[in-house]
Amino acid sequence: MSRTSYLPGFYKLSPEERVRIVKEFADLTEEETQLLLKAGNLDLSVADRMIENVIGTWPLPLGVATYFVINGRDYLIPMSIEEPSVVAAASNAAKMARPGGGFVASSTDPIMISQIQLVKVEDPEEARRQILAEKEKILEIANSQDPVLVRLGGGARDIEVRVIDTEMGKMVITHLLVDVRDAMGANTVNTMAEAVAPFIERIAGGKVYLRIISNLADRRLASARAIWKKDAIGGEEVVEGILHAYTFAAADPYRATTHNKGVMNGVIAVARATGQDTRAIEAGAHAYAARNGRYTTLTRYWRNEDGDLEGYIEMPMAVGIVGGITRVHPIAKIALKILGVKTARELAEVMAAVGLAQNFAALRALVTEGIQAGHMKLHARNLAMAAGATPDIVDEVVERMVREKAIRFDRAREIIEEIRRSRG
Numbered sequence: 001m002s003r004t005s006y007l008p009g010f011y012k013l014s015p016e017e018r019v020r021i022v023k024e025f026a027d028l029t030e031e032e033t034q035l036l037l038k039a040g041n042l043d044l045s046v047a048d049r050m051i052e053n054v055i056g057t058w059p060l061p062l063g064v065a066t067y068f069v070i071n072g073r074d075y076l077i078p079m080s081i082e083e084p085s086v087v088a089a090a091s092n093a094a095k096m097a098r099p100g101g102g103f104v105a106s107s108t109d110p111i112m113i114s115q116i117q118l119v120k121v122e123d124p125e126e127a128r129r130q131i132l133a134e135k136e137k138i139l140e141i142a143n144s145q146d147p148v149l150v151r152l153g154g155g156a157r158d159i160e161v162r163v164i165d166t167e168m169g170k171m172v173i174t175h176l177l178v179d180v181r182d183a184m185g186a187n188t189v190n191t192m193a194e195a196v197a198p199f200i201e202r203i204a205g206g207k208v209y210l211r212i213i214s215n216l217a218d219r220r221l222a223s224a225r226a227i228w229k230k231d232a233i234g235g236e237e238v239v240e241g242i243l244h245a246y247t248f249a250a251a252d253p254y255r256a257t258t259h260n261k262g263v264m265n266g267v268i269a270v271a272r273a274t275g276q277d278t279r280a281i282e283a284g285a286h287a288y289a290a291r292n293g294r295y296t297t298l299t300r301y302w303r304n305e306d307g308d309l310e311g312y313i314e315m316p317m318a319v320g321i322v323g324g325i326t327r328v329h330p331i332a333k334i335a336l337k338i339l340g341v342k343t344a345r346e347l348a349e350v351m352a353a354v355g356l357a358q359n360f361a362a363l364r365a366l367v368t369e370g371i372q373a374g375h376m377k378l379h380a381r382n383l384a385m386a387a388g389a390t391p392d393i394v395d396e397v398v399e400r401m402v403r404e405k406a407i408r409f410d411r412a413r414e415i416i417e418e419i420r421r422s423r424g
C-alpha cells in the first residue's frame with residue numbers, strides 16, 4: 001500500500017473509513033485502531049460534526065479545583081489539563097485566600113470588536129469622517145443581522161474609526177463594538193461586519209478586504225482581586241518573596257511570559273472544560289499584556305496596610321455559555337452545570353479568579369520550596385504509570401521516588417521491577 005496524503009474526498013468518509021486509511025498509512029495495529037474508534041463520553045458522531053476529517057477523540061483529564069469563593073459564593077471549578085499540579089495549585093491558592101474573604105471579581109459589559117478594513121481611499125481622514133457621520137445607519141444594518149441578540153439586550157453599540165499607517169499606505173479601519181451578551185460572539189460580530197462592509201464602501205469609496213473579529217477583546221475585560229493574609233501563606237518572608245517575584249516579571253518580558261503562562265494554566269484549563277475557544281483567549285491575553293508597548297504581567301501584587309498580600313488580575317475574557325460547543329459537547333455542558341454560572345460575565349469573572357489563584361500558587365511555590373517539589377511529586381505519578389506501574393503498586397512507586405528524590409523514568413522502571421520481584 002503506498003503512503004500518500006493525497007486523499008481527495010477524505011472528508012466525505014465516515015470516521016471508521018478514515019481510520020482504515022490512517023491505519024494503512026501509519027501501520028497502526030488492530031488494537032490502536034480500535035482504541036481510536038472507542039467512543040468515550042464524546043460520541044464519534046458528535047465529534048464528526050464538530051471538526052473535519054475526524055478519526056477519533058482525544059481525551060484529557062477533567063478535575064475540579066476546590067476551595068474557591070468568588071464574590072461570596074462557593075464554586076467547584078472544572079479544569080481540563082494534562083499538566084500535573086495545576087488543579088492542586090489552584091485549590092491550594094483558593095484555600096489560602098479564604099481567610100481573606102476569597103476572590104472579588106468583576107467584568108465589563110461583554111463588548112466584542114469587529115474590524116472592517118477599508119483600503120484604496122483617496123482621502124482617509126475624509127473617509128473616516130464620512131463613516132462616523134453614518135454611525136446610526138451602520139449600527140442599524142449591524143443590528144438587523146441579529147434581532148434575537150437585540151431582544152436579549154445586546155447588539156451593536158458603537159463604532160470607532162481609525163486611520164492606520166501600513167506598508168501599503170493608509171487604511172481606514174472601522175471597529176464595530178458589539179454587546180454579545182452570553183455568547184463568545186465571533187459568529188455574531190463577523191456576520192455584522194460582513195453586512196455593513198458594502199455600505200462602508202458605498203459611503204467612503206475604496207475597497208473593503210477584511211471583515212473579522214479582533215481577538216484583542218480589550219472592551220471585554222474580567223478582573224479579580226484577593227487578599228492573602230500573611231499568616232495564611234507562610235508569613236512576612238513569603239509576602240516579600242512574592243513581591244520580588246512579581247516585580248521581576250513586571251520588569252522583564254522573559255519572566256513575564258512564564259508568569260503569564262502560569263496564569264493561563266488556570267484560565268485555559270477552565271476554558272477547555274467549559275468548551276471555550278482557548279486560542280482566542282490566549283491571543284487576547286498576551287496582546288493585552290503588551291498593550292503599553294512592552295510585554296508585562298497580567299497580574300499585580302502589593303502589600304496592604306496590614307502587611308498582607310493583595311493580588312489583582314485584569315485581562316480580556318471572550319467566553320460564552322451559549323453557542324459554540326458549549327451546548328454541544330456533553331462534558332462542556334456538565335462542566336458549566338458544575339460551575340453553575342448564569343451568564344458569560346460570571347464565567348469570565350470565575351476564570352479571572354482562577355488565573356489569579358494559579359499565578360499566586362506558582363509564585364508562592366517558586367519563592368519557597370521551588371516549583372519542582374510540588375510539581376514533581378504529582379509528576380511522579382505520571383512517570384510511574386508511564387513506566388508501567390499498575391494501580392496496585394503506583395502509590396508505592398511514587399512514594400519511593402519522592403523519598404529518594406529520584407523522580408525519573410529509569411528509576412520508576414527499577415522500582416516497579418523490585419516491587420514485582422519482592423511480591424513474587
Ligand code: COA
Nearest residue numbers: 066085086087088089091092095265361362365371374375
Ligand atoms: N491533589 C489535589 N489537591 C491537592 C493535592 C493533590 N495531590 N495536594 C495538595 N492539594 C491542594 C488541596 O486543596 C490542599 O488542601 P486540602 O488538603 O485541605 O484538600 C491544598 O492544596 C494544600 O495542601 P498541602 O498538602 O498543604 O499542599 P502542599 O504544600 O503539599 O503543596 C502543591 C502541593 C502542589 C499544591 C503546591 O506545591 C503548589 O501549589 N505548587 C504550585 C504548583 C504549580 O504552580 N504548578 C503549575 C505550574 S508548574
